[in-house]
Amino acid sequence: MTGDVQVGKSTIISRVVAELGVPVSGFRTVAVAGEDGESDIFLIPAAGTRDDCTPASLLARRTPGKLPEVHAGVFVSRGVPLLTECPGPLIVMDELGWMEGSSFLFQEAVFSVLDGTVPVLGVVRDRRLPFLDAVRGHPEVEVLVVTRESREEMQGFVLRVMRERLGA
Template sequence: MLRIAITGSPGIGKSTVVAKAAEKLADKPGFKIGGIRTAEIRKEGQREGFSIRDLATGKTGVLSSVRGSGQRVGKYHVNLEELEKIGANALRNALDCDLIVIDEVGPMELKSEAFVSAVEKVLESDKPVLAVLHRSSSHQLAQRMRKEFEVLMVNEENRDELPEKIANCFREM
């Protein structure tokens, strides 16, 4: 089973690499992709937070925001309710898919026990996984993924060719 994790500096394009690779695979007839994708929420050029989207259903919510009352990670308040309702559920439901995308296993997502449990269930399955992994997390789940996955570092030199390289790896499985 193929498992690839993308890591790198903040803002380098990790989520973009994963999204582009998944888009290339979505063209494969009968190939079903499940899991989650996060994206920046911007207002007037400033990052206000992050959204989370279930890739199978399209359901979207707010993962974190500069305004809110949830646990803090940096300047953001994590919305545990939507992380669990959308993120953890999307990962559990993705066990029926051909590829599971997890964007991202990072400090915000690791605040949720339900999310951690859902990722662990994915790791216990025999499903191929494409994930974004926070570059310096010491959480035991992140450490486990570093050991079990092929970890690719994204940088300015390779970020444009990585999506095709990754998609080809999953096409060949």
């Protein structure tokens, strides 16, 4: 899925996964607000909780008025194992964005998953970058645009598609 920030893409994933009731692997990113307008972004297991937001999973720190401080090594130390260990029956990638641009091992893991047989439910940032363009252009990827007006309908559609792909 793709769409504007805060339109409900991650909420759709959470609701669909809960409705399906199947174990998931993969990852999701979680932003945690800090002091003085700062926020930290963590890369955690798809089925993880805020307890998984540890220093080892700190992906980036956003400070108002500055570019985010990205810890790209987390894509390899945490992201690659989350995509390659214990896959299935559903893999979540929430979300792929610009920070992965120089993490080629992580990108390779993403494409390996997309080339596989396990269904993927994910979010791709709506930006024109080589990695994101390649993800959207992958032959196994169907891009769904989520808007505020379509998000409820989109949730039902995604649930039907995932049930079909999982044979549930």
